[in-house]
Amino acid sequence: MKLLRKRDIPEERYTNPFLGYGPEDSNFTVELTYNYGVDKYDIGNGFGHLGVVVEDAAKAVDLIKAKGGKVIKEPGPVKGGSTVTSCIQDPDGDLDRAIIFYQKAIGMQLLRRKDNPEHKNTVATMGYGPEDKNTVLELTYIYGITNYDKGNGYGQIEIGTNDVYKSAEAIKLCGGKIIREPGPLPGINTKIAVCLDPDGWKLAFVDNADFLKELE
Incomplete structure (x- = not known):
């Protein structure tokens, strides 16, 4: 894999390097996360x-x-x-x-x-x-x-969506739990919604248009 980019979000106290085999808008990407001050998981x-x-x-x-x-x-x-x-x-x-x-x-x-x-x-x-x-x-x-x-x-599986608000509603209707209501991330303004599936696994929906702006 190649290091595609690195994102620091001090407001949320974490850093993300993104790695993959090609551009993020058309390839599976692994997002590694360092949470400030955490040295063991x-x-x-x-x-x-x-x-x-x-x-x-x-x-x-x-x-x-x-x-x-x-x-x-x-x-x-x-x-x-x-x-x-x-x-x-x-x-x-x-x-x-x-x-x-x-x-x-x-x-x-x-x-x-x-x-x-x-x-x-x-x-x-x-x-x-x-x-x-x-x-x-x-x-x-x-x-x-x-x-x-x-x-x-x-961490979570991230999925692109055209409307994070509608995706969050679909999660609720199908038995999932919203743990972060739809809205922009501090500092970068990309809208996301984070949920748990019925078995407690974390999923995040990312606004497609915002994500493409983030890559510019």
């Missing part, structure tokens, strides 16, 4: 992983090791695997409820759903288009697990 066990497609997994792993990263699974085939950009565990096992929420409130499509007895999980892949051309989200139910520790290290 509880990662928890509810967030799964980010998935990135590579031509040579072995070379990618060697580079990760060389740069000080830790490999927890060596390169090799995964039965029933898929390529994704983000994965969260469905904390109370109600995968159907989570799917309906992301369809109705977020406007995503259920691209596929697969039960994986060998991995003791069921995975629902959600997105706005085919997986080979779009960022997708995996919702995962692990057999028998009904509670996860979210910790405080996971």
